[in-house]
Amino acid sequence: MIKALLSDDEIPTHWYNIVADLPSPPPPHLHPATREPLVPADLLPLFPMAIIEQEATTERWVEIPPDVREIYRLWRPSPCYRARRLEQALGTTARIYYKYEGASPVGSHKTNSAIPQAYFNKLDGRTRLTTETGAGQWGSALAFAAQIYGLTCDVWQVRSTYESKPYRHVLMETFGAACYASPSGLTEAGRALREKFPDTPGSLGMAISEAVEAAVKDPGASYSLGSVLNHVALHQTVIGQEMLKQLVLFGEEKIDYLFACAGGGSNLAGIAFPVIRENLAGRQDVRIVACEPQAAPSLTQGEYRYDFGDTAGTTPLLKMYTLGAEFVPDPVHAGGLRYHGMSPLVSFCRHEGLLDAVAIGQLEAFDAGVLFARAEGIVPASESNHAIAGAIRQAEQATADGTSPVIVIGISGSGQLDLPAYTEYLSGQMPDS
Amino acid sequence: MIKALLSDDEIPTHWYNIVADLPSPPPPHLHPATREPLVPADLLPLFPMAIIEQEATTERWVEIPPDVREIYRLWRPSPCYRARRLEQALGTTARIYYKYEGASPVGSHKTNSAIPQAYFNKLDGRTRLTTETGAGQWGSALAFAAQIYGLTCDVWQVRSTYESKPYRHVLMETFGAACYASPSGLTEAGRALREKFPDTPGSLGMAISEAVEAAVKDPGASYSLGSVLNHVALHQTVIGQEMLKQLVLFGEEKIDYLFACAGGGSNLAGIAFPVIRENLAGRQDVRIVACEPQAAPSLTQGEYRYDFGDTAGTTPLLKMYTLGAEFVPDPVHAGGLRYHGMSPLVSFCRHEGLLDAVAIGQLEAFDAGVLFARAEGIVPASESNHAIAGAIRQAEQATADGTSPVIVIGISGSGQLDLPAYTEYLSGQMPDS
Numbered sequence: 001m002i003k004a005l006l007s008d009d010e011i012p013t014h015w016y017n018i019v020a021d022l023p024s025p026p027p028p029h030l031h032p033a034t035r036e037p038l039v040p041a042d043l044l045p046l047f048p049m050a051i052i053e054q055e056a057t058t059e060r061w062v063e064i065p066p067d068v069r070e071i072y073r074l075w076r077p078s079p080c081y082r083a084r085r086l087e088q089a090l091g092t093t094a095r096i097y098y099k100y101e102g103a104s105p106v107g108s109h110k111t112n113s114a115i116p117q118a119y120f121n122k123l124d125g126r127t128r129l130t131t132e133t134g135a136g137q138w139g140s141a142l143a144f145a146a147q148i149y150g151l152t153c154d155v156w157q158v159r160s161t162y163e164s165k166p167y168r169h170v171l172m173e174t175f176g177a178a179c180y181a182s183p184s185g186l187t188e189a190g191r192a193l194r195e196k197f198p199d200t201p202g203s204l205g206m207a208i209s210e211a212v213e214a215a216v217k218d219p220g221a222s223y224s225l226g227s228v229l230n231h232v233a234l235h236q237t238v239i240g241q242e243m244l245k246q247l248v249l250f251g252e253e254k255i256d257y258l259f260a261c262a263g264g265g266s267n268l269a270g271i272a273f274p275v276i277r278e279n280l281a282g283r284q285d286v287r288i289v290a291c292e293p294q295a296a297p298s299l300t301q302g303e304y305r306y307d308f309g310d311t312a313g314t315t316p317l318l319k320m321y322t323l324g325a326e327f328v329p330d331p332v333h334a335g336g337l338r339y340h341g342m343s344p345l346v347s348f349c350r351h352e353g354l355l356d357a358v359a360i361g362q363l364e365a366f367d368a369g370v371l372f373a374r375a376e377g378i379v380p381a382s383e384s385n386h387a388i389a390g391a392i393r394q395a396e397q398a399t400a401d402g403t404s405p406v407i408v409i410g411i412s413g414s415g416q417l418d419l420p421a422y423t424e425y426l427s428g429q430m431p432d433s
Numbered sequence: 434m435i436k437a438l439l440s441d442d443e444i445p446t447h448w449y450n451i452v453a454d455l456p457s458p459p460p461p462h463l464h465p466a467t468r469e470p471l472v473p474a475d476l477l478p479l480f481p482m483a484i485i486e487q488e489a490t491t492e493r494w495v496e497i498p499p500d501v502r503e504i505y506r507l508w509r510p511s512p513c514y515r516a517r518r519l520e521q522a523l524g525t526t527a528r529i530y531y532k533y534e535g536a537s538p539v540g541s542h543k544t545n546s547a548i549p550q551a552y553f554n555k556l557d558g559r560t561r562l563t564t565e566t567g568a569g570q571w572g573s574a575l576a577f578a579a580q581i582y583g584l585t586c587d588v589w590q591v592r593s594t595y596e597s598k599p600y601r602h603v604l605m606e607t608f609g610a611a612c613y614a615s616p617s618g619l620t621e622a623g624r625a626l627r628e629k630f631p632d633t634p635g636s637l638g639m640a641i642s643e644a645v646e647a648a649v650k651d652p653g654a655s656y657s658l659g660s661v662l663n664h665v666a667l668h669q670t671v672i673g674q675e676m677l678k679q680l681v682l683f684g685e686e687k688i689d690y691l692f693a694c695a696g697g698g699s700n701l702a703g704i705a706f707p708v709i710r711e712n713l714a715g716r717q718d719v720r721i722v723a724c725e726p727q728a729a730p731s732l733t734q735g736e737y738r739y740d741f742g743d744t745a746g747t748t749p750l751l752k753m754y755t756l757g758a759e760f761v762p763d764p765v766h767a768g769g770l771r772y773h774g775m776s777p778l779v780s781f782c783r784h785e786g787l788l789d790a791v792a793i794g795q796l797e798a799f800d801a802g803v804l805f806a807r808a809e810g811i812v813p814a815s816e817s818n819h820a821i822a823g824a825i826r827q828a829e830q831a832t833a834d835g836t837s838p839v840i841v842i843g844i845s846g847s848g849q850l851d852l853p854a855y856t857e858y859l860s861g862q863m864p865d866s
Contacts, residue, residue, distance in 0.1 A: 002506045005438045073435045074518075074810045085507075103536055105810030107849065147807045167600065170852040173859050174806055373607055374580045377507045377538030416540065416849045419603040426606050 002084055004246035006077035011069050016237040018273040018345060019230070020060035021280050026348040027319035029055075030306060038316055045216050046223045048124030051117065054231035062234060064116070071115045071148060075104040076238065080246035083409075085375040092395040093402060097250065098409040099243040099271060100378065106171060108381060108413030109267050110141030110226055113235035117224045118145035128152045128221040130214045132182065132207030134263070134338055135161050135382065136168025137413055138226030143177030153177035156184060156210040158338065160201035167417045182207035189213050189312045203328045204264075204339045205311035212314055227264025228309060228318070228343050236270025243408065244274055252406050255286045259390040260410030261383045262290040262299060262357070265343025271410035273345075276354050288355040290346065291390040293365070295433045296329040298322055298342045299350055299357035307341055320347040330433040337383050358393075360386045363432040366425040368392050369415065381413035382421050435517055437679035439510035444502050449670040451706040451778060452663070453493035454713050459781040460752035462488075463739060471749055478649050479656040481557030484550065487664035495667060497549070504548045504581055508537040509671065513679035516842075518808040525828040526835060530683065531842040532676040532704060533811065539604060541814060541846030542700050543574030543659055546668035550657045551578035561585045561654040563647040565615065565640030567696070567771055568594050568815065569601025570846055571659030576610030586610035589617060589643040591771065593634035600850045615640035622646050622745045636761045637697075637772045638744035645747055660697025661742060661751070661776050669703025676841065677707055685839050688719045692823040693843035694816045695723040695732060695790070698776025704843035706778075709787050721788040723779065724823040726798070728866045729762040731755055731775045732783055732790035740774060753780040763866040770816050791826075793819045796865040799858040801825050802848065814846035815854050 019026060028037035043052045054062060064072070083096040101109035121129060129146050132155070133139030139155035146153035155169075155177055162169060162181040169179040180186060182202050183193035189209035193200065200206070208225070215223035225232060247255060258275055262268040268290050278284035292299055302321040309315035311325055320341045327340040342350075349355050369385035371392070372378070380388060391409045398405050415422065424430045452459060461470040476485045487495060497505075516529040534542035554562060562579050565588070566572030572588035579586035588602075588610055595602060595614040602612040613619060615635050616626040622642035626633065633639070641658070648656035658665060680688060691708055695701040701723050711717035725732055735754035742748035744758055753774045760773035775783075782788050802818035804825070805811070813821060824842045831838050848855065857863045 001441055003441050005440060007438060008434055008436050074514075081507075105812075111810075144810055148810075167849070167852040170856045170859075171812065171849070174803060174812055174852070174855045176807065370607060374609060377544075377577055377581075379538075379604065379607055414849075416600070416604070416847075417852075419600040419607070419850075422607045423603045426603075 002082045004080045004249040006242060006245060008073040008076065011072050011076050012064065012238050012241040014061040014063050015234045016241060016274050016277065017057060017060055017062055017234055018276060019058050021277050022348065023352060026345060029344070030317040032308065032313065032315065032317055035317065046212065048120050048126060048222060050120040050123065051231050054234055055229060065119060068116050068119050075111065077242045078103060078239070080243055082250060083376055086372055089371060089375040090392065090395055092399045093404045094395040094398040094407050095404060096391065096395060096407045096409065097247065098411050099239060100411045101239065102378065102381065102411060102414030105144050106137060106140040107416060108137040108141065109236060109239060109270060110138045111144060112238055112270065113226065113232045113266065114141035114145035115148065116235050118142065118149045118151055121222045122149040122151060126151070126220060126222040128154070128218060129224050130154045130211040130221055131224045131226065132156045132204060132211045133226065134158050134204050136165055136417070139179060140168060140171045140175065141226065142224055143172040143175035146177060147175045154214060155179045156182035156207040158182055158202040158204060158207055164420055165417060171417070182210050184210060187213045193311070200328065203311060205325055208310035209312035209314060212310065227266040228341065230345055232266045233269035233273065233343055233345050236266050237273050239270040239410065240272060240274030243271060244278065247408065254406065255284060255408055256405035257394050257407045258286050258288045258410065259291055259387045259394070259407065261337060261387040261412055262292045262342065262346065263337030263383060264339050265346035267410060267412040269343055269346050272355060276349060279354070289390055290355055290357040291386040292357060292359050293337045293386060294359045294361045296323065296338050296340065297359040298340065300359045302342070304347060304351050309341060318344045320344045321350065337386070358390055360389045361432045362430060364389045366430060370425070379415040379422070380411055381415045382418045384411045384413060387411065435515045437513045437682040439675060439678060441506040441509065444505050444509050445497065445671050445674045447494035447496050448667045449674060449707050449710065450490060450493055450495055450667055451709060452491050454710050455781065456785060459778060463750040465741065465746065465748065465750055468750065479645065481553050481559060481655060483553040483556065484664050487667055488662060498552060501549050501552050508544065510675045511536060511672070513676055515683060516809055519805055522804060522808040523825065523828055525832045526837045527828040527831040527840050528837060529824065529828060529840045529842065530680065531844050532672060533844045534672065535811065535814065535844060535847030538577050539570060539573040540849060541570040541574065542669060542672060542703060543571045544577060545671055545703065546659065546665045546699065547574035547578035548581065549668050551575065551582045551584055554655045555582040555584060559584070559653060559655040561587070561651060562657050563587045563644040563654055564657045564659065565589045565637060565644045566659065567591050567637050569598055569850070572612060573601060573604045573608065574659065575657055576605040576608035579610060580608045587647060588612045589615035589640040591615055591635040591637060591640055597853055598850060604850070615643050617643060620646045626744070633761065636744065638758055641743035642745035642747055645743065660699040661774065663778055665699045666702035666706065666776055666778050669699050670706050672703040672843065673705060673707030676704060677711065680841065687839060688717060688841055689838035690827050690840045691719050691721045691843065692724055692820045692827070692840065694770060694820040694845055695725045695775065695779065696770030696816060697772050698779035700843060700845040702776055702779050705788060709782060722823055723788055723790040724819040725790060725792050726770045726819055727792045727794045729756065729771050729773065730792040731773065733792045735775070737780060737784050742774060751777045753777045754783065770819070791823055793822045794865045795863060798822045799863065803858070812848040812855070813844055814848045815851045817844045817846060820844065
């Protein structure tokens with residue numbers, strides 16, 4: 001057996017909230033003007049109350065609504081594989097497994113949060129969703145989710161990826177959404193950014209400013225965020241819960257290492273938080289390693305402080321590892337990882353020593369991705385390549401040490417829509433940023 | 434339950450050879466010069482002996498080598514879904530299921546035959562594979578398979594799709610293959626075709642001529658074909674065998690209709706031949722409908738006669754439904770269906786009344802594909818859209834009649850690399866060819 005499958009009746013019934021198990025409460029989000037802790041009313045222009053409650057809850061388990069589980073069945077539980085052919089290609093003594101989120105409707109883990117966000121907005125009577133997207137994975141996930149619940153959807157995509165990965169916005173349009181290159185001329189924030197930085201490739205921070213503005217100005221609209229915030233991390237915990245069950249099906253009671261890529265933090269949180277729970281309870285002793293790009297190394301080189309989530313300074317202040325809200329990374333291809341900050345919950349876990357982080361260069365990431373593709377037949381998303389590279393380092397260390405650790409890789413998505421980045425790599429044109 | 438899963442230990446152990454169960458022997462392939470039935474030696478410049486034996490065998494079951502089953506585990510068994518949300522979108526009384534081949538390494542069923550073809554070539558000591566590809570699905574499948582077995586791989590891709598779907602050749606290159614737009618300047622056939630038809634969009638028949646020439650001129654090389662021939666149909670029968678098991682898991686003992694797209698016939702054969710076996714044995718009474726594009730309607734408008742498989746007239750003569758070897762269809766986007774002929778086994782089944790066929794226009798196909806994507810979250814391959822359209826016609830008929838038939842759709846692949854065709858459709862620019 002190389003695939004551990006779970007039936008769609010085994011989709012988790014609850015999301016796991018790590019806040020309930022942390023050694024101390026994580027610092028609250030602050031109001032951008034008063035610098036006082038946010039109260040629910042502050043967020044109502046942006047989010048429906050159910051989402052606001054999830055952002056602040058301290059309950060350990062949050063029930064997944066049956067309607068959401070019903071949609072999850074379209075692609076969940078996701079498969080977990082033993083990477084035997086990668087092990088052979090490496091000649092490693094390690095046992096490598098990967099949890100694969102690329103078989104979702106849009107080829108990434110993002111639908112795990114897009115569906116509940118659209119669902120709770122629909123329940124609340126909102127009719128339109130706005131959002132930003134980097135590589136386009138979140139934008140296409142929300143486009144799909146909006147279609148499922150009959151909502152309209154407007155997506156601002158970072159200009160550099162809008163242009164370099166054109167299939168992504170077609171996918172959003174296929175699901176019925178509208179997609180604009182950001183900064184766009186459609187918002188005040190976008191127009192101001194275009195004036196200030198005429199040649200900017202865009203950034204997630206800029207696109208967030210545009211999507212937030214559009215939502216705030218339309219009473220029927222709501223803003224959706226695909227990463228960073230607590231409720232997004234919460235929704236993603238289906239990944240880690242499933243993975244822990246699947247490793248047992250493989251006969252692995254203990255995991256030694258977990259590698260996952262981290263941009264805003266949702267993929268990492270999704271697979272790692274249920275594992276941190278096991279670590280804290282003494283049932284596991286997994287070393288968790290967030291793999292971030294050298295081009296946007298918030299966890300390894302950022303400061304842990306309050307900062308804005310966007311470039312225009314309109315979002316709440318979040319306590320997180322940050323490179324500064326005005327940071328614009330080089331337009332590396334791992335678009336989804338081009339963010340100045342990091343999920344406050346992931347940041348807090350890092351600050352508390354519950355997880356480690358490593359920064360990986362783009363060429364090492366694509367070396368790893370192509371090796372993986374040729375061995376396992378799955379072309380990974382650019383972002384996921386960073387996690388594979390981190391895992392390969394560990395596997396090579398194990399081989400050198402003559403040990404046989406269990407290494408799990410969280411593969412956040414498929415790279416079928418990232419193929420322009422692979423062209424650049426294969427032709428030797430990719431910079432190692 | 435909406436997904437019927439089989440563990441990777443339930444991959445079929447044998448391929449099913451329909452020749453053993455046909456009411457009479459199908460007409461043999463003929464030598465292009467002598468017009469006498471082919472003997473194995475005629476094919477040795479093209480194929481290894483194991484493949485030649487499979488082309489001619491009358492045994493009912495051909496064992497799948499354990500090494501091939503081991504690679505199949507990377508993506509097989511493929512999932513089978515109940516299309517509940519499509520049923521709801523249609524408001525139909527029919528029960529609709531789909532067998533989905535799009536989760537393979539290259540997003541289509543083609544790897545089912547690419548892996549054994551590369552395997553038997555490797556065993557035979559060949560070091561290089563040449564082939565042609567239309568939409569690029571077969572080319573990327575063979576590129577992957579060649580990588581698995583350490584063979585080099587050269588692919589001639591029909592020029593119109595090479596240009597309109599650029600991600601496809603990047604995928605081949607990611608797996609280590611070389612890909613050329615056909616007609617190319619690299620072969621005599623290609624140079625002659627370029628001289629005769631300077632503005633040609635290319636065709637599968639032309640690309641086959643180039644790949645065959647390259648293989649024949651290199652003693653270490655072998656030619657691989659992704660459709661049409663008996664051994665390819667044989668390899669694809671894992672699809673239908675799995676599907677029959679999965680329908681039982683859904684509690685469906687009887688299937689009423691099966692729709693699958695047909696270009697060269699491999700996808701249709703793969704899902705339909707095991708069903709024809711059940712029909713012939715009286716265990717099922719399934720109406721099987723091949724869905725072909727109006728742009729290349731070999732089964733519905735072609736003649737049943739001997740014809741060449743390629744444009745240059747170098748391949749064996751095959752008894753099949755054909756539009757004539759010089760037929761060049763409009764460059765519709767369903768590139769994989771742009772073929773003048775049809776698998777001789779599929780053609781024989783059609784001639785014997787064992788399956789029906791229908792031609793479907795491109796706009797109706799994409800109407801169906803977008804409806805399917807928005808309901809089920811899977812963007813289907815352009816080719817597969819034809820099958821979905823056929824099934825939707827049947828479901829609407831059932832609703833009108835107040836009946837509840839069981840309809841199965843064979844979805845040959847994912848459309849993530851066909852998104853340029855979806856752009857054209859969504860923007861209203863797609864011709865109804």
